[in-house]
Amino acid sequence: MEKILVGLKRVVDYNVRVRVRSDGSGVETDGVKMSINPFDEIALEEALRIKERGEAGEVIVISIGSSDVRQQLRTGLAMGADRAILVETDAQTDPLTSARILLEIIKREDPGLVLLGKQAIDNDHNQTGQMLAALWGRPQATFASELVLDGDQATVTREVDIGLESIEIDLPAVVTTDLRLNEPRYVKLPDIMKAKKKPLDQIPLADLDIEASAALNETAFAPPEERQKGIIVDDVAGLVAALQDKGLL
Amino acid sequence: MTRILLIAEHDGTSVNPSTAKCVTCASEIPDAEIHVAVLAKDGASLAGEVAGLTSVDKVIQVDNPANSYPVAAILAPQIVAIADGYSHIFGPSTTFGKDLMPRVAALLGVNQISDIMSVLGSHSFRRPIYAGNAIVTVEAPAGLPVVATVRIASYASAAGGGSASIEAASVDADIPGHTRFIELRSGKSDRPDLQTAAKVVSGGRALGSAENFDLIYKLADALGAGVGASRAAVDAGYVPNEMQVGQTGKIIAPELYIAIGISGAIQHLTGIKDAGTIVAINKDGEAPIFEIADIGLVGDLFKIVPELEAAVGAASGRE
Ligand SMILES: Cc1cc2nc3c(=O)[nH]c(=O)nc-3n(C[C@H](O)[C@H](O)[C@H](O)COP(=O)(O)OP(=O)(O)OC[C@H]3O[C@@H](n4cnc5c(N)ncnc54)[C@H](O)[C@@H]3O)c2cc1C
Ligand SMILES: Nc1ncnc2c1ncn2[C@@H]1O[C@H](COP(=O)(O)O)[C@@H](O)[C@H]1O
Numbered sequence: 001m002e003k004i005l006v007g008l009k010r011v012v013d014y015n016v017r018v019r020v021r022s023d024g025s026g027v028e029t030d031g032v033k034m035s036i037n038p039f040d041e042i043a044l045e046e047a048l049r050i051k052e053r054g055e056a057g058e059v060i061v062i063s064i065g066s067s068d069v070r071q072q073l074r075t076g077l078a079m080g081a082d083r084a085i086l087v088e089t090d091a092q093t094d095p096l097t098s099a100r101i102l103l104e105i106i107k108r109e110d111p112g113l114v115l116l117g118k119q120a121i122d123n124d125h126n127q128t129g130q131m132l133a134a135l136w137g138r139p140q141a142t143f144a145s146e147l148v149l150d151g152d153q154a155t156v157t158r159e160v161d162i163g164l165e166s167i168e169i170d171l172p173a174v175v176t177t178d179l180r181l182n183e184p185r186y187v188k189l190p191d192i193m194k195a196k197k198k199p200l201d202q203i204p205l206a207d208l209d210i211e212a213s214a215a216l217n218e219t220a221f222a223p224p225e226e227r228q229k230g231i232i233v234d235d236v237a238g239l240v241a242a243l244q245d246k247g248l249l
Numbered sequence: 250m251t252r253i254l255l256i257a258e259h260d261g262t263s264v265n266p267s268t269a270k271c272v273t274c275a276s277e278i279p280d281a282e283i284h285v286a287v288l289a290k291d292g293a294s295l296a297g298e299v300a301g302l303t304s305v306d307k308v309i310q311v312d313n314p315a316n317s318y319p320v321a322a323i324l325a326p327q328i329v330a331i332a333d334g335y336s337h338i339f340g341p342s343t344t345f346g347k348d349l350m351p352r353v354a355a356l357l358g359v360n361q362i363s364d365i366m367s368v369l370g371s372h373s374f375r376r377p378i379y380a381g382n383a384i385v386t387v388e389a390p391a392g393l394p395v396v397a398t399v400r401i402a403s404y405a406s407a408a409g410g411g412s413a414s415i416e417a418a419s420v421d422a423d424i425p426g427h428t429r430f431i432e433l434r435s436g437k438s439d440r441p442d443l444q445t446a447a448k449v450v451s452g453g454r455a456l457g458s459a460e461n462f463d464l465i466y467k468l469a470d471a472l473g474a475g476v477g478a479s480r481a482a483v484d485a486g487y488v489p490n491e492m493q494v495g496q497t498g499k500i501i502a503p504e505l506y507i508a509i510g511i512s513g514a515i516q517h518l519t520g521i522k523d524a525g526t527i528v529a530i531n532k533d534g535e536a537p538i539f540e541i542a543d544i545g546l547v548g549d550l551f552k553i554v555p556e557l558e559a560a561v562g563a564a565s566g567r568e
Contacts, residue, residue: 014516027383096354124380124496130350130355134325134355140348142344159490161444163489167428167429169427170427173427179480180483215390217387218387228543229540230544233544235548236560238546239544240557240560243505243526244564248504249564
């Protein structure tokens with residue numbers, strides 16, 4: 001295939017212990033480390049491996065977000081993507097809007113495969129890929145742990161609650177990644193330099209003709225209920241006694 | 250009027266427990282009429298099973314040979330075809346529902362509310378974000394269908410004893426041929442199902458090998474428990490992926506959860522926050538798992554677990 005399109009979302013790094021602002025207005029993101037959504041890094045790694053096997057010509061990374069997102073797109077270019085597209089907006093887009101934007105870019109680029117993460121670890125929506133596939137009228141293979149291309153078809157192994165499911169899909173299609181699809185490569189210093197010369201297109205969201213959607217209104221944020229700190233027992237006898245105390249044995 | 254359509258999850262032979270949990274969530278929405286759609290190859294007995302759940306008003310049976318295995322691209326247009334007149338369309342937040350419901354939402358032109366953990370009103374819900382580190386209240390726009398998935402660990406199962414009517418629906422939908430189910434490989438086990446077990450024993454990276462994981466199975470069997478694992482244990486190949494507990498695995502709420510040789514990374518803790526009692530066994534007294542454990546035991550699992558298994562056996566023998 002000629003092109004693979006990969007979604008990269010900028011999110012709070014997964015190692016950060018996220019806290020709700022004391023006034024409940026949202027989650028504290030000031031001065032917090034930001035990274036590529038881990039599932040999207042896996043999506044990009046998979047696209048690069050497909051290209052390296054000679055099964056694709058070009059890997060394009062796309063992000064929807066503020067100009068800060070250029071940093072993550074540059075990282076994607078340093079990993080090996082050929083070019084990047086930033087659809088620029090300061091507002092967080094809702095999943096349906098993100099899917100509509102991605103569809104608009106698909107119309108322009110005509111990729112043979114779209115690789116997204118199964119979920120963005122900020123909002124944990126887990127919907128954009130499925131929505132994009134629906135709007136595009138194409139197959140979706142979510143939670144992929146193995147992807148084998150074969151001409152204009154692909155066989156995908158999906159991680160489902162009861163085990164591993166295989167499906168066959170016609171291309172083009174949307175595939176969303178699970179953690180075990182691959183292990184993303186590290187970026188090397190010379191590649192960071194090279195990435196500076198790769199093209200990064202910035203398209204203001206207003207330049208795309210995207211239908212407005214009725215977003216869900218997020219009205220309040222609260223920390224989760226804390227669990228009470230428990231007891232430490234000295235030995236197995238103590239543990240058994242404590243369990244019996246609670247009627248669990 | 251509030252009319253809720255639930256999408257039943259099943260494997261062709263029996264209804265998944267997630268369905269009864271969705272019913273409980275739906276029944277918290279005030280003055281709602283609850284219908285459940287069963288899309289199957291031959292759904293007669295499945296529909297009968299669902300009709301027995303209390304609070305269900307009607308079961309809609311959609312039979313089609315194409316529905317012999319759940320493929321989102323095949324089910325979604327059929328659901329859209331019967332969605333007219335429903336204010337809410339809910340499915341479980343299992344891999345089945347997570348795959349399917351956003352496809353339905355997009356076809357209906359709305360966003361989805363993922364992982365409802367509590368109902369505040371017909372259009373107001375609470376859901377976890379940032380791996381459960383924050384809980385957000387979301388209001389769905391009025392006048393549009395509310396499409397959502399239900400976080401099943403937050404709900405008890407609806408009881409039996411109901412007697413809803415069953416209606417066969419013939420559905421006129423374009424069923425695509427672009428997605429074809431091939432096979433399902435599932436590690437059949439006689440142990441209690443991880444997602445619904447009252448007790449769960451999980452092992453982590455510390456087990457060191459698939460063989461050593463036997464220690465976990467033996468303890469689980471002594472307790473009559475289901476078995477789970479951390480991502481590290483799955484990645485290392487000690488156990489299959491469907492045993493992973495956590496943000497990207499299963500979110501569970503057993504009465505008793507025993508974490509063995511698991512450090513307690515935030516992504517793991519997200520999966521067990523609703524457990525009744527959490528027990529941690531870890532040789533590192535500083536491990537974060539002890540911050541949320543109700544009962545902690547610091548020490549070497551290779552010594553403790555066989556002792557515990559023997560003690561549990563003795564304790565249950567005395568009863
Ligand atoms: C996007 C994302 C999603 C993730 N999702 C999940 C998820 O769903 N579920 C999940 O579990 N993880 C998930 N992770 C991974 C998570 O961050 C941790 O890496 C993982 O949970 C660690 O597993 P562990 O506790 O088994 O291993 P470790 O962190 O290595 O902990 C091993 C523990 O065993 C103890 N130990 C060692 N030897 C012994 C002994 N002899 N006796 C007793 N104790 C011993 C050690 O003290 C240590 O605390 C995710 C990560 C990312 C980035
Ligand atoms: N703003 C965005 N920019 C680029 N990709 C996105 C964006 N939002 C979502 N995606 C893609 O969609 C996937 C699922 O996101 P979500 O539905 O929000 O959980 C992510 O892993 C990304 O691949």
